[in-house]
Amino acid sequence: MNEVYDISHLLAGVMLVTSFALLYQERIASVLNAFAAQSITLALAVAWAAWSQDRPDLFITALIALTLKGIIIPVALHRTVTRLGIHREVEKVVGVGIALMVGLALTGLAQALLMKVAHGPLSYASEQLALALAIILLGFLMMIVRRNAVTQVVGFMSMENGLILAATGARGMPLVVEVSVAFSVLIALFVFAVFVFRIRERFDTIDIEALDRMRGDRR
Amino acid sequence: MIHETYQFVVLIPYAAALLLVALPGYRTGAIVNVVASGLTFAAGLWLVGGERTVGHYAIVDEFNIVFIAINTLVGFTTSIFSASYIGHEIETGRLPPNFVRFYHAMFQAMMGSMNVALVANNIGVMWVGLEIATLITVVMVGLYRTPQSIEAAWKYFILASVGISLAFFGTILIYLAGQPALGEGVPAMTWSLLEAAAAKMDPAILDLAFIFLLIGYGTKVGLAPLHAWLPDAHAEGPTPISAVLSGLLLNVALYALLRFKMVIAGQPAALDPGPVMITMGLVSLIFAAFMLYQRRDIKRLFAYSSIEHMGLIVFAFGMGGPLANFAGLLHMAMHSLTKSGIFFAVGHIAQAKGTQRIAEITGLSETHPRLAVAFALAVLAICGMPPFGVFASEFLILTTTFAREPWLALLPAFGLLVAFGALLMRLQGTIFGEPTGAAHPVKASFVPIIMHLLLVLTAGIYLPAALVAWFRRAAELLG
Structure with a gap:
């Protein structure tokens, strides 16, 4: 059984690396490429889980x-x-160095939190959950440290990748949930699309900073 | 089959949503909306009167039936208010008629999703229901397409997605905790089985799960410091949506939190959710009470008041025990009714004055006397003035706290007094004084406001024994 976990951990680890890669990209095009790489790795990880856990329904998620x-x-x-x-170009709220340091701290936090459950019957899941949590937290970080609406969307979807990784790590979690996650991503995209277009319509930019002027009480 | 009544509270709204998508014309749409909400309310009442069942898919017990009753009732009254509100918005050209078809369909879909979240006997399905309802409100908040409303919707969306993700991670952890006892698959996601098997779960995983669930669903409840989306979303969306947000969606999120609290309470070795909830509740209550003083927008003012009351309710449930839980449930019901009533009044006031700025809303008693009286009564009710029901529930929360932890009771009492001062100050300015600015006539529908006020008043004067017994059983389930 060990190689089963080794491969799933390897794939989850690659996803985490792409999460870090998302944080230091300078251009939007490369952010999108890094995100595509992460999603394809996720597909591989889910497909591996489907094969190794003998759960064909997971292939749909993959x-x-x-x-x-x-x-x-x-x-x-x-x-x-x-x-x-x-x-x-990607506009940053904080520099790459600080973002990466915070990212490292968050990854450490995720490991420390899941360490608590690393004993008992669930030890098999704890590694993958820790990696998934790190990916989720890095997704948040990306949403916080990037100004542009497109990069925030990517941060959000990278977080969803982490969630799906976590859900497949929990052995036997019913399909209902995977479909619903996919469903919610669709809805989320719909919502985002609407906003991206509306923001464009209103401001001729999709820079979130333009929205910051509206903050606070209506005048 | 009678034991499947729960299907109606879910199916009627969804069927109505499909119908409303197809129906042209906002007048027919508004009527269908009211009729469908009325039927859902009837189904809700039928459910209240029916037997309590725990099925494969759905759970109907004394606890969630309280939420379903409030949900369907306020959904019904809001649809009546919405008909007159939206009519005015179309006349003044703030909303194009083709948006309204979409608005009505979304309203029903949102009610249906909230009911799914409430009746589902599955932590995953509950999550899905709550998320769909949230995403619909995000779209609704951006409905006016003004820069402010888009900013509000964006902020709401970003914070809600944080909540969505953390809550889902918590859900996965609960599933993992339940897995050794219940096996793989659906059983480890079923509420009724999870509650029964809690004692066999690993306390460390439950602790971790609860933190994620508290932050995730706490964002939706609007607990400080995760409340930042709430005032904007209330202020910029259409007022019926503000009423539903404050009166219902916050409750559904709270329901999720309390259900998980019930599971975790079954494992004595796990972290006690009580103190954490007490702290978050008090922080929200006192913070929001002070924030009330600086508000310049009338809907924002009452959004902060919702944070304050949700804080008090979470505090009561954090205290725990049959009496405090009873008080918490009662206060939740009273707050839903009163706050949505206030938003009904505020919606018409904002239409009459053509603004939401408090400074420009003055002298209502001269220009719109009936609206002024309804608004004043509703605000006095939410301030906790006797003889309204909010007074009774707040009094009960404070006295039970005082009996158990005298010093602790000072904090919520202080927060309530601070909020009381702020609201009374604002109320005086809007009702009395020289009328300034525009004063358009509004065809306000007073039925929903009066219904809510009468219910709150009746609850304050006389609580029927059957209702007390029902709430008491629900409170006992909460532990």
Whole structure:
């Protein structure tokens, strides 16, 4: 059984590395590529879980991750960015160095938290859950330290990747949940699409900073 | 089959949503909306009168039936208010008629999703229901498409997605905790089985899960410091949505939190959720009470008041025990009714004055006397003035706390007094004084406001023994 876990941990580890890669990209195009790489790795991880746990239903989740998040969304966002001709460079709230340091701290935190459950019957899941939690937290971090709406969307979807990884790590979790996660991602995308277009319509930019002027009480 | 009545509270709203998508014309849409909400309310009442069942898919016990009753009732009255509110918005051109079709369909879909979250006997399905309801409100908050409403919706969306993710991670952890006792698959996600098997679960995982669930669902309840989305979302969306947000969605999130508390309470070795909830509740209560003084927008003012009351309710449930739980449930019901009533009044006031700025809303007693009286009564009720029901529930929370932890009772009492001062100060300014600015006539529908006020008043004067017995059984389930 060990190689089963070794491979799933390897794939989860690669996802974590791409999460860090997302944090230090300078251009939006490379952010999208890094996200696509993460989603494809997720698809592999889920497919591996489906095969090793003998749960064919998980292949559907893997397929969704591959086609939707690995291909369709990155391509669509690439096009949007090119078409709108906006902000080719990633705008940062804090520098790359600080973001990476905070990211490391969050990864350590995730490991420390899950260490508590690393004994007993659930030890098999704790490693993957720790990696998944680190990916989720790095997704948050990305949403916080990036200003552009597109990069925030990517941060959000990277967080969803972490969630799906966690859900597949929990052995035997019913399909209901995986479908619902995919479903919620779809809805979320719909919502995001609406906003990206509306923000464009209103401000001629999808820079979140333009929205900050509206903060506080209505005048 | 009668024992499947719960299906109606879910199916009626979803069927109505599909119908409303197809129906052109906002007037027919509004009527269908009211009728569907009325039918859902009838189904809710039927459920209250029916037997309590724990099935494979759904759970109907004394505890969640309280939430279902409030949910369907306020959904019904809000749909009546919404009909007159939206009519005015279309006349003044703030909303294009084709948006309204979408609005009505979304309203029903949201009610249906909240009911799914409430009746589901599965932690995953509950999560899905709550998330769909939340995402719909995000879209609704951005409905006016003004820069402010888009900013509010964006902020709401970002914070809600944080909540969504953390709550889901907590859900996975609960599933893992239940797995050794219940086996793989659906049983380890079923409420009724989880509650029964809690004693066999690993306390360390339950602790970890509860922290994630508290932060995740706590974001939706609007607990400080995770409340930042709440005032914006209330202020910028259409007022019926503010009423539903304050009166219902916060409750559904609270329901999720309390259910998980029931599971965790079954394992004595796990962390006691009580003190954590007491702390978060008190911080929200006192923080929001002070924030009330600086508000310039009337809907924002009452959004902070919702944070304050949710804080008090979480505090009461944190105290625990049959009496405090009873008081918490009662206060939750009273707050839902009163606060949505206030938003009904505020919606018409904002339409009459053409603004939401408190400074520009003055002298209502001269220009709109009936609206002024309804608004004043509702605000006095939420301030906790006798003889309204909010007074009774707040009094009960304070006295039970005082009996057990005298010093602790000073904090909520202090917060309530601070909030009382702020609301009374604002009320005086809006009702009396020289009328300034615009004063459009509004075809306000007073039925929902009067219904809510009468219910709150009746609850304050006389609580029927059957209702007391029901709430007491629900409180006992909470432990």
